[in-house]
Structures are given as structure tokens and as C-alpha cells.
Amino acid sequence: MRRLLLPVLASALLLASLAEGRPARAVEAPPGASSCTGCHAAQKIPDSVIPHIAGRKAADIATAMREYRSGAWPSSVMGRIAKGFDDSQIDAIAAWFAAQPE
Amino acid sequence: MTSRRAFLKLTVAAGLAPAVASAQGTGRVVVIGGGFAGATAARTLKALEPRLSVTLVEPNRIFTACPFSNDVLAAIREISQQQFGYDGVVRAGVTLAQTAATAVDAAAKTVTLADGNRLSYDRLVMAPGIDFRWDALPGYDEAAAEKMPHAWKAGAQTVLLRQQLQAMNDGGLVVISSPANPYRCPPGPYERASLIAYWLKIWKPKSKLLILDSKDAFSKQRLFQNAWPQLYPGIVEWVSLSQGGKVTSVDPATLTFVTDFARHKAAVGNVIPPQKAGAIAAQAGVADRTGWCPVEPVAFESTLQPGIHVVGDAAIMGGMPKSAFAANAQAKVCAAAIVELLAGRKPVDPILINTCYSLVAPDYGISIAGVYRPDKGVLADIPGAGGTSPLEVVGGFRSQEALYAESWFKTITAETFG
Numbered sequence: 195m196r197r198l199l200l201p202v203l204a205s206a207l208l209l210a211s212l213a214e215g216r217p218a219r220a221v222e223a224p225p226g227a228s229s230c231t232g233c234h235a236a237q238k239i240p241d242s243v244i245p246h247i248a249g250r251k252a253a254d255i256a257t258a259m260r261e262y263r264s265g266a267w268p269s270s271v272m273g274r275i276a277k278g279f280d281d282s283q284i285d286a287i288a289a290w291f292a293a294q295p296e
Numbered sequence: 297m298t299s300r301r302a303f304l305k306l307t308v309a310a311g312l313a314p315a316v317a318s319a320q321g322t323g324r325v326v327v328i329g330g331g332f333a334g335a336t337a338a339r340t341l342k343a344l345e346p347r348l349s350v351t352l353v354e355p356n357r358i359f360t361a362c363p364f365s366n367d368v369l370a371a372i373r374e375i376s377q378q379q380f381g382y383d384g385v386v387r388a389g390v391t392l393a394q395t396a397a398t399a400v401d402a403a404a405k406t407v408t409l410a411d412g413n414r415l416s417y418d419r420l421v422m423a424p425g426i427d428f429r430w431d432a433l434p435g436y437d438e439a440a441a442e443k444m445p446h447a448w449k450a451g452a453q454t455v456l457l458r459q460q461l462q463a464m465n466d467g468g469l470v471v472i473s474s475p476a477n478p479y480r481c482p483p484g485p486y487e488r489a490s491l492i493a494y495w496l497k498i499w500k501p502k503s504k505l506l507i508l509d510s511k512d513a514f515s516k517q518r519l520f521q522n523a524w525p526q527l528y529p530g531i532v533e534w535v536s537l538s539q540g541g542k543v544t545s546v547d548p549a550t551l552t553f554v555t556d557f558a559r560h561k562a563a564v565g566n567v568i569p570p571q572k573a574g575a576i577a578a579q580a581g582v583a584d585r586t587g588w589c590p591v592e593p594v595a596f597e598s599t600l601q602p603g604i605h606v607v608g609d610a611a612i613m614g615g616m617p618k619s620a621f622a623a624n625a626q627a628k629v630c631a632a633a634i635v636e637l638l639a640g641r642k643p644v645d646p647i648l649i650n651t652c653y654s655l656v657a658p659d660y661g662i663s664i665a666g667v668y669r670p671d672k673g674v675l676a677d678i679p680g681a682g683g684t685s686p687l688e689v690v691g692g693f694r695s696q697e698a699l700y701a702e703s704w705f706k707t708i709t710a711e712t713f714g
């Protein structure tokens with residue numbers, strides 16, 4: 195009984211926490227991802243000109259990061275930041291953001 | 297999800313009663329300081345592992361944020377827009393102890409509070425920000441700060457400096473003294489000079505602003521120095537260390553700044569004093585001779601006291617500057633690492649980002665960014681990444697960065713306080 199109940203309880207708590215717009219979960223977040231939310235928060239920020247990327251397609255996020263990194267897409271800070279990440283790190287971060295609730 | 301399952305299996309296997317017992321048993325985290333680092337750490341811990349018991353110790357009911365407080369000086373923002381409460385922190389399931397921590401016993405793993413209570417912890421997060429070294433600049437003590445405000449902890453000091461500027465006669469000299477490294481917000485003094493100059497140009501156009509510096513170089517220097525003659529011709533003057541800019545003493549009675557070469561009598565004097573980690577850090581034994589707190593670069597655990605993590609301005613974070621962005625990023629990494637450590641696992645090497653915007657004018661933003669990872673025991677810059685905004689730009693680049701700055705402030709305060 196306890197075996198069944200515990201995970202249910204935990205996931206219910208987790209869902210409640212997500213619903214209240216708590217900070218993005220970081221425990222399984224790949225290296226770098228939790229820093230991204232300093233600008234790209236888990237929750238929607240009213241009137242923000244910074245794109246909300248939680249729940250976007252992983253491929254789109256990864257493509258954007260690569261294009262910022264190469265300079266193919268002009269940017270202000272994103273090019274400078276993307277240069278700190280290799281392809282596999284970018285893919286992991288993109289997959290994590292895609293898995294977050296929008 | 298794997299780590300959560302593993303943790304659950306562990307507690308079930310150990311025959312512990314669910315949630316409450318395990319939280320009271322091995323999962324007690326105390327966080328000292330409810331600023332950008334501490335409030336973030338407390339909320340993130342609860343979000344990652346709801347069964348932890350997390351107590352945040354913070355004496356103030358309302359937090360007043362420093363980022364964008366230079367806008368308050370230039371009267372383009374009110375101090376109330378800088379203020380945030382702890383309702384979101386409590387909603388996250390964090391217990392708030394609204395009092396100061398007065399002592400940490402690292403051996404007994406307890407924190408003594410000003411209200412007389414004592415908290416036991418399995419892991420302690422210290423995020424007390426900065427305190428001023430009142431003994432470091434002759435003439436400058438807490439009483440002097442009422443005449444020559446620092447406004448480097450936002451709140452009443454910010455309001456005081458703004459009132460002094462507004463009361464000044466047109467033609468007055470504003471003097472800012474900027475300290476040697478390291479200190480809170482490396483580009484902050486120069487953003488402040490810019491925004492005060494912006495306000496002077498409109499309201500007191502015969503006035504001048506002098507920066508007396510204890511350094512020969514500063515963050516985003518060329519961007520600031522290119523912009524000043526263009527935006528504020530004849531208003532801003534910067535005196536570097538080698539030009540005799542180092543302030544050796546002040547006289548609060550006459551608002552005088554003394555250097556080795558000159559005495560500058562100000563109409564309004566802003567002293568940004570030398571700093572150290574918040575005083576409780578030294579008491580706890582986590583600050584070294586520099587006054588700041590050395591930590592390892594993965595979980596930010598003190599290299600002086602095991603079981604105590606230090607994040608935010610108080611910590612020595614290698615290449616990372618003392619910024620609110622960095623404090624928030626470090627706190628999230630630290631919280632995740634603590635969840636791992638409490639579950640008996642080794643945290644993985646993190647990557648951290650910092651991005652700091654400065655306003656040279658309300659519609660003229662510039663930025664500096666960096667990406668960091670542990671390298672040889674410290675957080676080091678990842679080579680090839682980071683840097684400042686370009687010196688030459690076309691179109692609306694600067695105004696776009698000013699918009700990003702404002703959106704960042706809304707985001708980071710929501711990320712921190714909920």
C-alpha cells in the first residue's frame with residue numbers, strides 16, 4: 195500500500211507546485227539549463243520582450259542556439275552565451291525546455 | 297524522474313514513515329538570507345524535493361532590490377517598484393523565520409536566531425549578501441552614511457541619495473567614489489554615474505559628476521566611456537587610480553573626498569565603500585582573511601566548514617561577478633546539488649551563466665555575459681564564450697538591450713520571490 199501511495203503523493207505535490215508557478219525543476223535539468231531560467235522563466239512573465247521557451251519544440255530551440263552560436267542569426271546576448279555550449283549540451287537543454295509545461 | 301524514484305525507494309526500504317518523518321529526519325535545510333540567492337535557494341529546494349523541511353531566515357518583511365535602484369535615483373522609477381514580499385516563498389512551502397540569524401555552530405549544526413529560537417539543520421545555505429567594511433575608509437562609518445549615502449543596499453539609503461540630488465542647487469558637484477575589486481555589481485557605479493548624469497542634464501544642467509576610482513579599469517568600460525561624451529558632454533569625469541582617483545578618507549561634515557593629490561568638496565557625495573561577506577559569514581567561520589567565503593565549484597560548499605553552502609555576493613565564485621543574476625543561478629545549482637547530496641548521490645558538474653545589463657540612459661542598454669564551469673577547483677570562464685555588447689552597433693541595438701534589461705528584472709524577481 196505504502197509503495198503505491200508514496201509516488202502518487204509525491205507527484206501530486208509536484209503537480210501542485212508546478213501549477214503555482216514555482217521555479218523550474220532543476221534536479222534532472224542538464225548543466226546550464228537552470229541558469230537559462232534567469233531570463234527565460236518557467237512561468238509566463240507579463241509584458242516581457244524575452245521569448246518564453248518552456249514547452250517549445252526541442253528542435254526549434256536547438257536550431258536557434260546553433261544559429262546564435264555561429265552568428266547566422268544576429269543576437270544581442272544569445273550569441274555570446276551559446277558559444278559556451280557544445281552540440282550535445284545544447285540538445286540536452288533544448289529537450290529539457292521542451293519537456294517543461296508551457 | 298529517476299532520482300526522485302531512487303530517493304523514494306531509499307526511504308521506503310529504510311522503513312521510514314512517509315513525507316513528514318523523512319523531512320524531519322534527514323532533510324532539514326536552513327537558508328540564511330532572503331535575497332536573490334537565499335529566496336531562490338529556498339523555493340528551488342521545495343520545488344525539487346517537496347518533502348524537505350526548508351526554513352528561510354530573513355529579518356525583513358519586505359526585500360528592496362538593488363538592480364534598477366539607480367533608476368530610482370534618476371527619478372524614472374519609484375522605490376516601491378523595487379520591493380518584494382515573501383508570500384510566494386511561503387506559498388512554495390518554505391517556513392519563514394522572520395528574524396536575523398545571530399550565530400551558526402558548524403559542529404553542532406545549529407543556527408541561533410535573534411528571537412531566541414535555535415534551528416537544527418542537515419545542510420545550511422548561507423546567502424547573507426554583503427556588509428560594509430566600516431573600518432576601511434577613514435571618516436566613513438554608519439553615521440557618515442547618513443550624510444554621504446552609499447545606497448549600495450537599496451532602501452532608505454537610495455531614497456536619501458535621491459532626495460539629496462533633488463535638493464542640490466544647479467551647478468553643484470556630485471562625487472561618486474568607487475571601490476577596488478571585488479565588490480557587489482562591478483558595473484553598478486558606472487551605471488549610477490550615467491543615470492545621475494541623465495537626470496542632471498535635464499534638471500540641473502550646470503552640474504557636474506566626478507567618479508573617483510580605486511581601479512584603473514572597470515566592467516564595460518569602453519562602452520560607458522564611448523557613451524558619456526556623446527550623451528552627457530562635459531558632465532561626467534572619471535579619475536582612475538593611476539590618475540589619483542583613490543579616495544583615502546572622507547569628511548562627512550564638509551562632504552569632502554580626500555585623495556593623495558586633491559580634496560574634492562561635493563554638493564552631493566556618494567561613497568560606495570569597500571565590502572565583505574555579510575557579517576554572519578565571519579561568525580560562522582566560512583569567511584577567509586579577504587572577508588569573503590571560499591567554496592568548491594560544484595555544490596558551493598564551504599571549503600572551511602563542511603555542511604555549509606555559501607551562494608550569492610558573499611561567496612568567492614571564481615570568474616563570476618557579484619550580481620543578482622549570478623546569485624539566482626548559483627542558488628538553483630546549489631539547491632539541486634543539496635537534493636543530490638541528501639539522497640547520498642554526487643552532484644554533477646554544473647554550467648552557470650551570468651548576464652548583467654546596465655543602463656547608460658533609460659533607452660540605452662549595454663550588457664556583459666559569461667558562461668562558467670568548474671575547472672581546477674574554481675568556477676572558470678569557458679573560453680570563447682561571453683563578453684560585452686559590441687562597441688559599434690546599428691539600428692535599435694541599444695534600445696533593444698534596454699528593453700531586455702527591464703524584462704530581465706521582471707523575470708528574475710519572479711524567479712526569486714514567486
Ligand SMILES: Cc1cc2nc3c(=O)[nH]c(=O)nc-3n(C[C@H](O)[C@H](O)[C@H](O)COP(=O)(O)OP(=O)(O)OC[C@H]3O[C@@H](n4cnc5c(N)ncnc54)[C@H](O)[C@@H]3O)c2cc1C
Pocket residue numbers: 328329330331332333334353354355356359361362363364365366395396397398423424425426447448449480481484488574575576607608609610618619620621622623651652653654
Ligand atoms: C546599485 C546596484 C545595482 C545593481 N544592478 C544589478 C543588475 O542590474 N543586475 C544584477 O544582476 N545585479 C545587480 N546588482 C547586484 C545585486 O543587487 C546583488 O548581486 C544581489 O543582491 C546579491 O544577492 P544576495 O542574495 O547574495 O544578497 P542580497 O540580495 O543582498 O540578500 C541578502 C539577504 O540576506 C539577509 N541577511 C543578511 N544577514 C542576515 C542574517 N544574519 N540573518 C538573516 N538574514 C540576513 C539580508 O537582509 C538580505 O535580505 C546591483 C547592485 C547595486 C548595489
